[in-house]
Amino acid sequence: MSIDTQLQEKYQMLLPHLDEKTARLFLASEAKSMGRGAKVKVAKLAGVSRARINKGIKELESGKKSFDTDKGQKIRRSGGGRKTQDESQPGLVEALERIVNPHTLGDPMNPLLWTSKSLRKIQLELKAQNYNVGHVTIGRILKSKGYSLQGNK
Structure with a gap:
């Protein structure tokens, strides 16, 4: 068995158990x-980009610890990732509330609310108002506003 094959097997066994940074x-x-030439070789054998390896080398050479797991810090920087639809589309939540308010039902003795409109019908109405949002996101927003996805029987 060649060294390249051994390294590839090593990476395939180990990498799924490591977080991104590690x-x-x-x-x-x-x-x-x-x-020399190892960046290309390691990238190819591990199935990752050279940019990822270059970033790791810069982090190693900087010598500073970017997080301390003993203090409960996260691995990723805060604020990373895509913004939620209600953050990236101003007025979305208000438009959603205008659509569901006439169709909102609920028990006065129970704080849960629900709507008689389906998530997909709400999605179509929002699309007509130029809001590009999926039915899953609509469900998440409604849930955060105290709506149940199904009325009590």
Whole structure:
């Protein structure tokens, strides 16, 4: 068995158990220890981009710890990821409330509310008002506003 095959098997066994940052640092240390041309080789064998390995090398060379798991810090930086639809489309929540308010039902003794309109019908009405939002997101927003997705029987 060639060294490349052994390395590839090693990466396939280990990488699924590592978080993003740990995997990046591990692959970067592998590339640094192998010398010239190793970035391309490690990237190919591990099935990752060279940019990922380069970023890991920069993090290793900086020498600073970016987080401390003992203090309960997260691995990713805060604020990362895509903004939610209600953040990226101003007025969406208000438009949604205008659509469901006439169709809102609920028991006065129970704080749960529900609407007689389906999520997909609400989606079509919002689309007519130029809001591009899916039915799953509509359900999430309604749930955050105290709506139940199904009325009590």
